[in-house]
Amino acid sequence: MSLDDAMQTFIIECRELLESMEAALLSAEEAPASEEAINAIFRAAHTIKGSAGLFGLDHIVSFVHVAESVLDKVRNNEIPLDPPLVALMLQVCDHIGLLVSYLEQLKEPDNDLLEGSAILQAGLSIYLSDTPPPSASTLPVEHEAPYESEGGTPVETDNWHLSLRFNQDVLRNGMDPLSFIRYLGTLGKVVSIITLTDTLPPLDAMDPETCYLGFEISFSSNADKAEIESVFDFVREGSLIHILPPRSKISEYIELIQSMPADDMRLGELLIKCGTLTRQELEDGLASQRQVESPDQAKPIGEVLIEQNVVQPVVVAAALDKQKAVKDVKTAEASLIRVDANKLDQLINLVGELIIASSGASLIAQKEALPHLLESTSTISRLVETIRDSALSLRMVPIGGTFSKFKRVVRDVSAELGKDIQLEISGEETELDKTVVEKIGDPLTHLVRNSMDHGIEPADVRVARGKPVVGTLKLDAYHDSGNIIIEVSDDGGGLNKDKIFAKAVERGLIKPDQILSENEIYNLIFEPGFSTADAVSNLSGRGVGMDVVRRNIEALRGTVEIRSVLGEGATMRIRLPLTLAIIDGFLVEVGDSSYVVPLDMVIECIELPVTQAGHNAENDADFINLRGEVLPYLRLRKHFEITGEPPRRENVVVVQFGDRKMGIVVDQLMGELQTVIKPLGKVLNKIRGIGGFTILGNGRVALIVDVPSMMQEAEHAANAQISDAS
Template sequence: MNMDQVMQTFIAESRELLEQMENALLVVAHDGPDAVNAIFRAAHTIKGSAGMFGLDAVVDFTHVAESVLDKVRDGAVAVDDALVALLLGCCDHIGHLVDAVEAGTLDGDETLAVAGAPLVAALQCYLDGEAAPARAAPTAMTVADVGSAGQWHISLRFGSDVLRNGMDPLSFIRYLGQMGTITGIATLADALPAADEFDPESCYLGFEIGFQSSVDKAAIDGVFDFVRDDCQIRILPPENRITEYLAWLDEVPDERERLGEMLVRCGSVTAHELEQALAVQAAGGAAGVPLGEILVGQGAVLPTVVEAALAKQRQAPEPKAAPAENRSIRVDADKLDRLINLVGELIIAGAGANLIARRTQIPELLECTSTLSGLVEEVRDSALQLRMVKIGATFNRFQRVVHDVSREIGKDIRLQVSGEDAELDKTVVEKIGDPLTHLVRNAMDHGIEPADVRLARGKPAQGTVALNAYHDSGSIVIEVSDDGGGLKRERILAKAIERGLVEPGRVLSDKEIFGLIFEPGFSTAEQVTNLSGRGVGMDVVKRNIVALRGSVEIASTEGQGTTVTVRLPLTLAIINGFQVGVGKSVFVIPMDMVEECVEFRDDQERDFIDLRGQPLPFVRLRERFELSGAPVRRQSIVVVRHGSRKAGLVVDSLLGEFQTVIKPLGKVFAGARFLSGSSILGNGDVALILDMAALLTGVESESHAAAA
């Protein structure tokens, strides 16, 4: 077994469990027992996995938190805001411990122990000042003593290679002691060879263990997951558990199930034991042997339980459909990135092959390249789909942000989330987290009023910050809104005039005025807080969003609230592009933004046309990019839409739709306006991808200026 790989799996799964634990803590007041059970399961699983690796610091701290959660489950401790805040702090500390495990500094980091001490002390207060239950020391006993009534009987036979595979048999027994009380252990040494045949790297011992605990058989079986292939395990339940199994089988509704599924559901057989029995049944030597006989023969279950399950099975009229299997695998993100890069190069190579085929006009070659293009397009879509993730995971992170910030600033604020199923590229998700965090914190600090002010204005005392996501024209739109006091239009305008950003007397639309808050250092806050008011942040938000080929807009109504709309591309790698020509230059427009193409007649000196009774502003790309040469006699207008903006682009020629691999422009062209990237054509030339958000904003501004 590759221990480094197993450890990485533990680290990844621990972080997922911590995220689940945090989400459950934030909704525990509404979900009640279900959320408490989810929190307990997450903490218990992390503790168990850490115990298998001998990570005592993680085990000891998590054990105290788990003890408090156990009291919460039993109703001995009530859940309030103070306990939720404490457990969230514990969740963070466990995360720091896991980070130390990954860095290899867990044992030597004294600062972690110092940071965890106040949390442990606070947890002990909920345990009535008593120390956490001590781990019970096992006592020596005989095999006959182990099988007494009222306790589990666990029979372990470790394989000879268990030590060579990096596993310590005693570590599993020690962890078992954290789930209950080991009443005794009988060590079996009957497999020990003669002294001259003894191999110090081999394991020859077995154990018969008496164990008292309230956990079920599946939990006990789960202790030995990491050593499953190097040992033989038999778990016999106490007499009272057998009574519970029989009672469950008697009370379960008359629904026809497979025997194995029924035994697993009642807890008398583990999923692993069922899997082993089915494997034996499928083998040639055991063909035709009933599953119940195999399970009894393996010692996994008592005959009385099997007989009760069979009797219940015969009472049911029809079989129950088996649930669909949910299969998934973990794939390293770097491998996906490598795949996308290779697909991009394949598209470029395919474009070159198509160009050669059109030049030669060989029918067989044209047919082959056409088939190849279709397959490449399917491969592209499938590869991009692998990197698409739901934005709900990102939205859920803000439950914690809203919880912590609302406590910090003394406001009662809730987070409302919708559109969690909207998907976008994982690279966009990774880079949008920080801008969204700033927008949410800003809405809470500046947008939501204090409770007394809200009540005086006829609003509920509790403020609301909402996150919403949806797809629109090949983009994903994320809205961050609040029901607070809204932006003060006149104050923003006065501040902009004071700073020289706007000339006095100039007429601006609401959108242009609200857009001024994205200027560097711009702030109308009357006082500086820990969260905002220094004028640093909103300009960074816009810069980060623009770097993702996105745009951001603000709409606000004073006294009612503010909505910030962020529009982002679904992917940063490959798009369907519409190519246009201006002189010898080729430009690419994202196909999802193209609405139609119309003939352009330049018969008047004006910057708009009449499109079916509606004025449509346009921009000449030749003039915008200062390209040399005279325009051709018959030009075209490509009508494009980006969000609520709509305009036309005057071009010389329409080249059609092509798959476009997006390449960055590089640092030399970082300041180039109206461009978001480049692409390599089939003939090796470079085509420039238009930044539609910036281009249409410029068209809109010029149109308003002309109107004024």
């Protein structure tokens, strides 16, 4: 059994709404929430409740309804959105997410889940009990001006106000005006009547069959406007009948307008649906609008209805705002389309096969040396490259969404640790492959929690060290040489090299007399079971996590580096490829084997000096002078144990990863090519120096060189040579 498309869409939209709701609540905790932010929180809850109702999810509807009622009071300025309420609402968001997860897994709500709903509802109910009803002071300023009827009577009560001017022939037509007023009593209570005599002629000029009187009526009723208007259906022609709602109804109309679905409705339809305007009043207004001599002189229908005193200006303004919001949403939706991720993956796979086929066609064209065929395959190659870039861009998403989730993590963990920590985010617009974004979440969570627990000191320690009481955790992302860099940094105590070294010796990871560089010491924290925590807590001390971080990052063909200054803080720098699917590569050959080096890491290619060719072939690493710079290099022939004699002329591919450079010695340089990365199987994925494979146009397999691990091999070999020399 699987969820249908509509339910899947509901689940996705719920999660998006919960994310926006949580972000707004976290912002409200740091600074007073704006009216717009509060309305956004309310709309998110209202939309979730309404959508759940469409699917008959009563347990979700009943739970969200209580939260929505509390948010409605916040919106009406009856209760403040203070930190305790924000904390409660964040728990509500979590619980709604849990309810949606049960729904996605096709699980019925169990007793624990329902009990959790009941506990939170009880907490919310506190805000709903013993609170005074909304007063006039809680309404927006623009609502406070009294509305005047045609007779000049202000309307500022909680009763309906009816202004009646009957057709003067109403008596002559056999209708009694007072009978209609008496019939109003069946719908409610006539509170007061003011009889208007301003049109009465002198006594000697009066016609006994003509109605000269007008009436201003205060009417208390729960009926809607259309129902009240229907009382006067038989005398509407030739009469002036205005029905103004109670003051309390105005805020209700505005709320109804704001909560309406995002349908593309005209102004009159919006006002009719919310109940402030009747169909007959709209038709009368449209008829009046059409009576002008030139269409260019016609007033907007909203102005016409206000002039006719059938709707209030604030209600029209709310309807116009709703129209604008709907239009903005429609414009945004018109530029976006939701695509199944599996379909997108299938497209990328097909583009990969197209690249391989195009490469094969190019090889045939080069072999045949036919000018027209060469030109055609060259055009196809350019088009394929454009299609590749376009297809890959479809999978690129900003990392800001992942970063934003850590606002909640930092808030909760800092409260658990009893530390005051602020989160600073930058580079959230940086884009990378959706697959990478999905898989980097867990490693980032480990690093963030580790920085908060181990890195940032308690308040008293920070004060003693002359630091601000509030600790700072930073998340940053940026592009660098075809890679994306994600940095997690803190202004805490930094890493203690001596403590790490001593703990590693104690764990038997290294020997006491072993000489390690600063980076090698820092990297010991990524070893399984390593921990410098003095005590086990809910967050740390069990030696589980940092080894998982490195393993997950390496699975994405990335690396993690550590920069630290004792007493000032530490930075964890993650370097990842922009995409895991297709890259530009540089093809080289060693003996009968082909290899691909990621093109964005290639700096230049030079010929290996004759004095170095074949020199120290028994060693993996050596050095050359690159324009005054000492450059270590590694021979692929030796590294992969390729048999046969090297050619008289060897080449060096100079590569750079981060701030490190090295050379890779190969036999031949074959040039650039588009590379479809395919993962190695479980048997081969542990081989160092290989990050995958690709299929060439001629059907042969080429291995993709893992430059970072090659650099580590070269550094180890260079350090060994230096150690031996000393």
